[in-house]
Amino acid sequence: MRGFTLLIDGRSFTIPLPKETDNLTLIQAVYLSGLVEPPSLCAGLGVCGRCRVHFLPADAPAPPPLPEDLEILSAELTEQGWRLACKHRPFTGAKVELPPETRLSWLPAMSSLEHRTTSAQQTRAQTRARRALPARYHDLKDIGRQSENEFAPRAAAVPPTGEAPALAVDFGTTSLFFSILEPVVDATPVPTPVADGIWVNPQMGAGAEVISRLAFAASADGRNRLAELSRAALRRMVQEAETRTGDGHSKQGTKEICLAANTAMTYLLLGLDTSGLAVAPYRLDYAGGKYENLPQLPPLWIAPLLGPFIGGDLSAGYAALTMADKPSEFPFLLADLGTNGEFILAISPHYALAASLPLGPALEGAGMRCGAEARPGTITSFALSPDGLSPFSLPGAPSGAGISGSGYMSLISHMLRAGLLRPDGSFITETQGSSPLLQKLLQGLHPPIRKTDGRVWRIMTCPSLYLAAADVETMLKIKAAFSLALKSLLKAACLRFTDLRALYLAGSLGAHVRGADLETMGFIPARGGDKVRIAGNTALTGAALLSRRHDLRPRLLRWTRGVHTLNLADQADFLKAFTAEMHF
Numbered sequence: 001m002r003g004f005t006l007l008i009d010g011r012s013f014t015i016p017l018p019k020e021t022d023n024l025t026l027i028q029a030v031y032l033s034g035l036v037e038p039p040s041l042c043a044g045l046g047v048c049g050r051c052r053v054h055f056l057p058a059d060a061p062a063p064p065p066l067p068e069d070l071e072i073l074s075a076e077l078t079e080q081g082w083r084l085a086c087k088h089r090p091f092t093g094a095k096v097e098l099p100p101e102t103r104l105s106w107l108p109a110m111s112s113l114e115h116r117t118t119s120a121q122q123t124r125a126q127t128r129a130r131r132a133l134p135a136r137y138h139d140l141k142d143i144g145r146q147s148e149n150e151f152a153p154r155a156a157a158v159p160p161t162g163e164a165p166a167l168a169v170d171f172g173t174t175s176l177f178f179s180i181l182e183p184v185v186d187a188t189p190v191p192t193p194v195a196d197g198i199w200v201n202p203q204m205g206a207g208a209e210v211i212s213r214l215a216f217a218a219s220a221d222g223r224n225r226l227a228e229l230s231r232a233a234l235r236r237m238v239q240e241a242e243t244r245t246g247d248g249h250s251k252q253g254t255k256e257i258c259l260a261a262n263t264a265m266t267y268l269l270l271g272l273d274t275s276g277l278a279v280a281p282y283r284l285d286y287a288g289g290k291y292e293n294l295p296q297l298p299p300l301w302i303a304p305l306l307g308p309f310i311g312g313d314l315s316a317g318y319a320a321l322t323m324a325d326k327p328s329e330f331p332f333l334l335a336d337l338g339t340n341g342e343f344i345l346a347i348s349p350h351y352a353l354a355a356s357l358p359l360g361p362a363l364e365g366a367g368m369r370c371g372a373e374a375r376p377g378t379i380t381s382f383a384l385s386p387d388g389l390s391p392f393s394l395p396g397a398p399s400g401a402g403i404s405g406s407g408y409m410s411l412i413s414h415m416l417r418a419g420l421l422r423p424d425g426s427f428i429t430e431t432q433g434s435s436p437l438l439q440k441l442l443q444g445l446h447p448p449i450r451k452t453d454g455r456v457w458r459i460m461t462c463p464s465l466y467l468a469a470a471d472v473e474t475m476l477k478i479k480a481a482f483s484l485a486l487k488s489l490l491k492a493a494c495l496r497f498t499d500l501r502a503l504y505l506a507g508s509l510g511a512h513v514r515g516a517d518l519e520t521m522g523f524i525p526a527r528g529g530d531k532v533r534i535a536g537n538t539a540l541t542g543a544a545l546l547s548r549r550h551d552l553r554p555r556l557l558r559w560t561r562g563v564h565t566l567n568l569a570d571q572a573d574f575l576k577a578f579t580a581e582m583h584f
Contacts, residue, residue: 004094006030007056008102017090018221026096027051027085028216031205032225034232036102038204049073053096055081060093164255165194165241167298168543169234170313171261171269173210173339174364174373176201176233177540180241181547193544195244197237202229203268208361209339210264210309214278217268227271234269234297253298256291258547260303260539262311262340270294270302281570282308289557303543304557306344307565309356314342315556316542317506321535322349323552324545329501333489334538337363337507341481345489350559353489355566357481362474363405363507369456370465372402379403379462380512381410389414391462400462406512408475411467413517415457416584423583425472427457475521480581482523488568488577497525504535522584 003016015033018024030053031038049072055062062081065073069083085096170177179193203226206216217223238254259266263284267274270292276283289304303312303319314336321328334344339361345353362368372378376396383390391407393399403411415421420428458466490497503524505513515529524532546552568574 002092004029004090004092004096006033006035007095007097008035009100015090017092018219023215024090025086026053026088026090026094028205028207029090030085030096030098031202032229034202034229036098038200038202049084051085052077052082053085053098055083056095056097057081060091060095063088164253166255166547167234167237167241167257168540168547169237169257169259169261170316170537170540170543171230171259171265172201172313172539173213173262173265174201174204174208174361175199176237177537178237178240179540179544180237180244181544195240197240199233201265202233203265208367209358210262211358213268214264214274217274218278223268223271223274226268230265230269231294231297234294234300238298256299256301256547257297258301258303258543260312260316260543262313262342263305263307263309264311266302266305266311277308282567284308287560288312289553289560301546301553303546304560306354306560306563307356309340309358310342310344310354310565313539314344314354315560316540316546317504317535317538318344318346318352318542318559319545319552319556320538320542321504322346323549323555324541328504331493331495331500332502332504333486333500334504334506334535335482335486336539337482337505339364341478341485343485343489344563345493345495347493347495351562352559352564353492353566354563355485355489355568357485357568359478359481360474362408362471362478367474368403368405368408368471369468370403371408371471372404374404374406374512375401377401379407379465381407381514382414384414384418389459391459400464403465404512406514406517408467408471409513409517409521411459412472412475412584413520415467416520420457421472421584425469425476425584427469427472476582476584479521479523479584480578483581484578485568486524488566488571492566497528497531500531502533503528503531504533504538506535506538520584522581 002019003014006013006015013033013035015029015035017029030036052073062083065078065083066087068087069078072084073082166181168179168181176197176199178197180195180197182194203213206213206222206226213226217226234257238257241254259269261269264274264277266272266288267277267286270286272286276285284305284307287305288302290302292300292302294300303316305311306315314334317334317336321332321334328346330349331345331347334346336342337359339359340356341359342356343354347353360367362371364371364373374380374394376394377398378401379391379393379399381392383392389411391399393401412421416423422428456466456468486497490499513534515524515532518524518532519526519529546556571577
C-alpha cells in the first residue's frame with residue numbers, strides 16, 4: 001500500500017496516499033487524515049513553524065532541507081531531521097513524528113486507519129487521548145467507511161414535522177459556529193439557544209482559504225474527502241444537540257439543520273462539482289434555498305446562495321438584519337469580512353446589489369508574521385497611554401499569544417496617525433523633529449532592524465511580537481479591495497456613503513475592529529466611523545431565525561430575485577482601480 005507512517009504520542013498510524021500527490025503537501029496529508037486537529041489558522045507559507053515534523057531514521061531518509069526550513073528551524077533541528085511539513089511532499093516509506101503538543105482530532109477517523117502499538121503504549125496513549133477528546137468521541141460513526149454512492153445526486157429531503165431540537169450552523173471557511181436550539185414551547189417561534197459552540201473547520205488541512213480548498217477538490221478523491229470531513233463535523237454537532245437538550249428531547253432526534261455557508265463550503269459539504277467556482281468565468285450551478293438529504297444526518301435546509309462567491313452566510317445575515325423584531329433601515333451595507341469579503345448593499349426591501357472580492361486569511365490572523373485568531377491572550381487592539389503603546393488582549397490567558405486582524409489594523413492606524421507610516425505603507429525612519437505623539441508611540445517600539453523578510457518594528461511591550469513590512473502590504477491590499485467594493489457598489493446604486501443608514505460589519509473582523517481605525521486606514525471615508533455597527537455573527541443569528549421561522553424562508557427566497565450581483569474582477573478597469581486604492 002502506498003503510504004507513510006505517522007507517529008503521534010507513541011502511537012503509530014499508516015496514512016494511505018492517493019495516486020496523485022503532486023499537489024499534496026505532507027501537512028495536508030496529515031491533517032486530512034482526520035487524526036490531527038488542524039491549526040485554526042494555517043496559510044501554508046512556511047513562516048510560523050507550527051507544522052514542523054521529525055523524519056525518523058527509516059528506509060527512506062529525510063528530504064534535504066529547503067531554504068524555508070533553514071530560516072525557521074535551527075541548524076540543530078534540521079540536522080536531526082526536522083522539516084516544515086507545509087514545504088515537503090509526502091512519499092511512501094517515510095516515517096514522521098509530530099511534536100508532543102500536537103492535539104488529536106475530535107473527528108472519528110482513527111478507526112479507519114491501520115493502528116499499531118504495544119499494549120503498554122496503547123494503555124498510556126488511550127488514557128492521554130481520552131483526556132484530550134470529547135467523552136463521546138468513540139461513539140461516532142466512522143467517516144472513513146463512506147462509499148462513493150454517498151456523493152451521488154441526492155433525493156430531495158422531506159421537510160420535518162413535529163418539534164425537536166434543531167441546529168443552526170454557520171459553516172465558515174476557518175471556523176464552524178453552531179447553536180443548539182431547544183424545541184418550540186407554546187408555539188413561540190423565538191429561537192432559544194441551549195448551547196453554542198465553535199470548532200475549527202476540519203477542511204483547514206487543505207488550505208486556509210477558499211482557493212486552496214477548490215484546488216484540492218479538483219479530483220474526485222479530494223472532493224469526497226472534504227465532504228467526509230464536513231459531514232463528520234455536522235454529525236458531531238447533532239450528537240451534541242441530542243446530548244445537551246435533555247428532558248427527553250434527545251429521544252426525538254434532531255429536527256433539522258439550518259445551514260448558512262459561503263458558496264464553496266456549501267458545494268464541498270454536499271459533494272458537488274466545484275469546477276464552476278474554480279475557473280473563470282465563474283458560475284453558480286446550485287442556488288440552495290431548499291432541503292437536502294445527507295447520510296446519517298437530519299434534513300438540512302440550505303440558506304440561498306446569491307452568486308459564485310456570495311453565499312448563504314450573506315443571505316442569512318440579511319435575514320438577521322431585516323426580518324427580526326427591529327429591522328434595519330434602508331439603505332444599508334452588510335460587509336462580511338473573512339477569507340473572502342462579501343458585500344450586500346440593501347437599497348430597499350426588494351432590491352439589493354451584491355459583490356465579493358478575495359481578501360485572504362489575514363483578517364483572521366493567518367499569513368501575518370505574528371498573526372493569531374481572536375482567542376484568549378490574543379491582542380485585538382492597541383492604545384497610546386502614558387507608558388507608550390499598550391496592547392489590549394482577550395482575557396483568559398497571558399497576553400502576547402499573537403495579534404489578531406483587528407489588532408494589526410489598530411497598530412497600523414496608530415502608526416499612521418503618529419506619522420510613522422507613509423500612506424503607501426512604507427516605514428518612516430527619520431524621527432528627528434517628530435511630533436509628541438510619535439515620540440510617545442516610539443516609547444513602545446524598538447527602532448527598525450533588518451531581517452530577511454524586510455524592515456520590521458518590534459513592540460517593546462510584547463518582545464516576541466513585531467510588525468513586518470510584508471504585514472503592512474497585506475493589510476494595504478485588503479484595504480484596497482474593501483474600499484474598491486464599497487465605492488463600486490455605491491456608484492452602481494447612485495448613492496453616496498453619507499446616504500447609508502448604517503454599515504454593518506460581520507465576520508471575524510467585525511467583532512473587535514473600531515470605526516476610527518477604518519477611517520484612518522481609508523476603508524471608509526473620513527467622519528464615516530459613526531455609521532459603523534458591529535453586527536456580530538449575522539450568519540449564525542440568521543440561521544437560528546430561519547431555523548424556527550419557516551415562514552420567513554419564502555420571503556427570503558423572493559428577496560433573492562431582486563439581488564443583482566456585480567462581478568468586480570471582470571470589470572475592464574479593475575486592476576487600474578485596485579491599484580488606485582493601494583494607499584492608506
